[in-house]
Amino acid sequence: MSQTHLVEVRDLHFSRGSRAIFQGIDLDIEQGKITAIMGPSGTGKTTLLKLMGGQLQPDAGTVSIDGQNVHALSRHALFMMRRRMGMLFQSGALFSDLSVFENVAFPLRVHTQLPDSMIRDQVLMKLEAVGLRGARDLMPSELSGGMTRRVALARAVALDPDLIMYDEPFVGQDPISKGVLVKLIHDLNKAFGATSVIVSHDITETLSIADYVYVIANGQVMAHGTPEALNLEADPRVDQFMHGRPDGPVPFHYPAPDFRDDMLDAGEKV
Numbered sequence: 001m002s003q004t005h006l007v008e009v010r011d012l013h014f015s016r017g018s019r020a021i022f023q024g025i026d027l028d029i030e031q032g033k034i035t036a037i038m039g040p041s042g043t044g045k046t047t048l049l050k051l052m053g054g055q056l057q058p059d060a061g062t063v064s065i066d067g068q069n070v071h072a073l074s075r076h077a078l079f080m081m082r083r084r085m086g087m088l089f090q091s092g093a094l095f096s097d098l099s100v101f102e103n104v105a106f107p108l109r110v111h112t113q114l115p116d117s118m119i120r121d122q123v124l125m126k127l128e129a130v131g132l133r134g135a136r137d138l139m140p141s142e143l144s145g146g147m148t149r150r151v152a153l154a155r156a157v158a159l160d161p162d163l164i165m166y167d168e169p170f171v172g173q174d175p176i177s178k179g180v181l182v183k184l185i186h187d188l189n190k191a192f193g194a195t196s197v198i199v200s201h202d203i204t205e206t207l208s209i210a211d212y213v214y215v216i217a218n219g220q221v222m223a224h225g226t227p228e229a230l231n232l233e234a235d236p237r238v239d240q241f242m243h244g245r246p247d248g249p250v251p252f253h254y255p256a257p258d259f260r261d262d263m264l265d266a267g268e269k270v
Ligand SMILES: Nc1ncnc2c1ncn2[C@@H]1O[C@H](COP(=O)(O)OP(=O)(O)OP(=O)(O)O)[C@@H](O)[C@H]1O
Pocket: 016, 021, 039, 040, 041, 042, 043, 044, 045, 046, 047, 048
């Protein structure tokens, strides 16, 4: 495999029931870089992260991380592989009954045999990186939304992952928190020599730190390139997406039967 690709996705197919989510997609995630995965809502971006993390099994195709086919790994090998991944999921709440310190310490306690003194050093280093070393004794209920996301970020990088996956890291954040998170994601990637994948609808924030972008729609890679290249892309679907235009060739409806038929059908049942 190429030396510079940490992740290679090849001809990936995945369905939910009768609905095809991916119909043969190929992606390369370059080592040490920040890659953004963008696309209309419901197109399968979170699903793709779960396929990369081995939480979901593809119908066909492969996901290789550092040359290893994720879906061919034994349970133990997958567990070891997951140690190398940090995931910040949209719904990734903190453990409400654990302090900030213990939330960040949690992966270290589960995945390592480190003595308490080393766990303490690691936790304080990660909390320092997100600017919350002073908040170590607070409980999650005492944090703002932005602080919560930063603690979750510290927890996601607790094990110094090679690959960090962010699912909608900016959702629900005020502009200042968004700015802080943008800088953190960029700086953490550099400081820990990691490779980052960001799924996000926040185009401005994401493009400001992404080295490379994949736009996914209708089960396929619609476009890919550097942010600069995509901004100049003539394809009206890419243009609509990159500039957040509500009207254009990209539909926002979940596939549905004809509206008129649906209404008439409802009328008949009344
Ligand atoms: N557990 C599940 N069971 C069945 N269908 C699911 C499940 N999770 C997601 N889906 C469907 O899979 C499709 C892709 O969902 P996914 O969450 O990956 O999209 P997304 O691109 O991340 O969307 P958004 O940008 O809105 O977060 C959607 O149509 C969704 O309804």
